[in-house]
Amino acid sequence: xxxxxxxxxxxxxxxxxxxxxxxxxxxxxxxxxxxxxxxxxxxxxxxxxxxxxxxxxxxxxxxxxxxxxxxxxxxxxxxxxxxxxxxxxxxxxxxxxxxxxxxxxxxxxxxxxxxxxxxxxxxxxxxxxxxxxxxxxxxxxxxxxxxxxxxxxxxxxxxxxxxxxxxxxxxxxxxxxxxxxxxxxxxxxxxxxxxxxxxxxxxxxxxxxxxxxxxxxxxxxxxxxxxxxxxxxxxxxxxxxxxxxxxxxxxxxxxxxxxxxxxxxxxxxxxxxxxxxxxxxxxxxxxxxxxxxxxxxxxxxxxxxxxxxxxxxxxxxxxxxxxxxxxxxxxxxxxxxxxxxxxxxxxxxxxxxxxxxxxxxxxxxxxxxxxxxxxxxxxxxxxxxxxx
Numbered sequence: 001x002x003x004x005x006x007x008x009x010x011x012x013x014x015x016x017x018x019x020x021x022x023x024x025x026x027x028x029x030x031x032x033x034x035x036x037x038x039x040x041x042x043x044x045x046x047x048x049x050x051x052x053x054x055x056x057x058x059x060x061x062x063x064x065x066x067x068x069x070x071x072x073x074x075x076x077x078x079x080x081x082x083x084x085x086x087x088x089x090x091x092x093x094x095x096x097x098x099x100x101x102x103x104x105x106x107x108x109x110x111x112x113x114x115x116x117x118x119x120x121x122x123x124x125x126x127x128x129x130x131x132x133x134x135x136x137x138x139x140x141x142x143x144x145x146x147x148x149x150x151x152x153x154x155x156x157x158x159x160x161x162x163x164x165x166x167x168x169x170x171x172x173x174x175x176x177x178x179x180x181x182x183x184x185x186x187x188x189x190x191x192x193x194x195x196x197x198x199x200x201x202x203x204x205x206x207x208x209x210x211x212x213x214x215x216x217x218x219x220x221x222x223x224x225x226x227x228x229x230x231x232x233x234x235x236x237x238x239x240x241x242x243x244x245x246x247x248x249x250x251x252x253x254x255x256x257x258x259x260x261x262x263x264x265x266x267x268x269x270x271x272x273x274x275x276x277x278x279x280x281x282x283x284x285x286x287x288x289x290x291x292x293x294x295x296x297x298x299x300x301x302x303x304x305x306x307x308x309x310x311x312x313x314x315x316x317x318x319x320x321x322x323x324x325x326x327x328x329x330x331x332x333x334x335x336x337x338x339x340x341x342x343x344x345x346x347x348x349x350x351x352x353x354x355x356x357x358x359x360x361x362x363x364x365x366x367x368x369x370x371x372x373x374x375x376x377x378x379x380x381x382x383x384x385x386x387x388x
């Protein structure tokens with residue numbers, strides 16, 4: 001116990017003398033959380049610029065344009081005389097889409113003939129293009145359905161009959177996990193944890209690697225009674241507490257400031273975050289033990305953390321990945337944690353479902369134990385001093 005307390009006191013003194021540590025464990029995470037929250041506070045894109053090419057110049061085309069402009073995502077603010085001019089506007093980034101009404105659109109519809117209204121979308125940004133396409137298509141479909149109903153009413157059919165023949169099958173869709181269709185919930189649920197684990201790994205790697213860089217690793221081990229377990233536990237306990245406080249701040253920003261829904265247990269959520277932090281600290285120990293190089297370990301930690309976002313299954317489902325992708329996704333603790341996190345926040349999943357993922361996180365924690373002998377060997381080897 002004496003060695004354990006001595007290690008904690010020693011690490012507190014080191015943290016006080018190292019300004020970079022303050023940045024890693026305090027300033028950088030807090031700044032990143034509030035920066036991300038301020039960027040995505042709107043939740044859903046609004047008033048994206050859309051142009052119009054109205055060669056029909058009819059009451060129908062003007063009504064369709066007004067209906068499209070009334071949707072929250074669309075802001076019709078440009079009018080062009082030709083498709084060539086509209087195409088140049090899209091290429092120059094002046095508008096995100098162009099709504100085109102060919103000449104004779106209203107006349108053909110009144111004659112009972114099919115007529116097409118064309119939507120040109122810049123789909124370089126997939127999310128923006130998809131939202132614009134979905135919003136405008138729903139508007140045009142609503143207008144088309146209204147025209148069909150009016151034409152049937154003129155033939156003597158009742159409103160109920162006209163509606164039944166126009167829409168014989170009605171889809172009743174219910175969104176369960178994210179009923180708000182809020183992009184902010186989606187992106188912050190990914191970026192916030194990435195910032196948390198990224199700075200957790202940085203702090204762990206720097207805390208251990210700096211011992212070799214300054215040639216104090218033997219002193220570290222002697223203070224710990226030559227026990228790598230006591231040395232690491234006492235050193236990383238402080239960082240674990242600091243990162244846990246950061247996780248609590250993350251939850252406050254997510255659920256109080258941004259207003260993300262929390263349908264499950266906050267205590268279970270925090271427990272999962274604590275296990276996530278420790279699992280990434282374990283990965284950091286592995287990187288330092290394997291590479292024996294501070295800069296290389298920090299670089300690998302960055303790549304490992306960011307790759308975990310890609311393979312976490314939040315933007316692209318793991319079930320749809322090829323076999324190699326599914327296997328690769330399982331080497332990142334965050335791919336297991338995100339299931340528990342979403343289950344407790346958005347889906348109100350049973351606690352037993354979340355506890356299953358805790359075992360997977362525990363595997364990563366135990367994995368780091370096997371690299372402790374290698375780390376102890378490096379600690380007593382003077383050849384690594386100043387080179388890590």
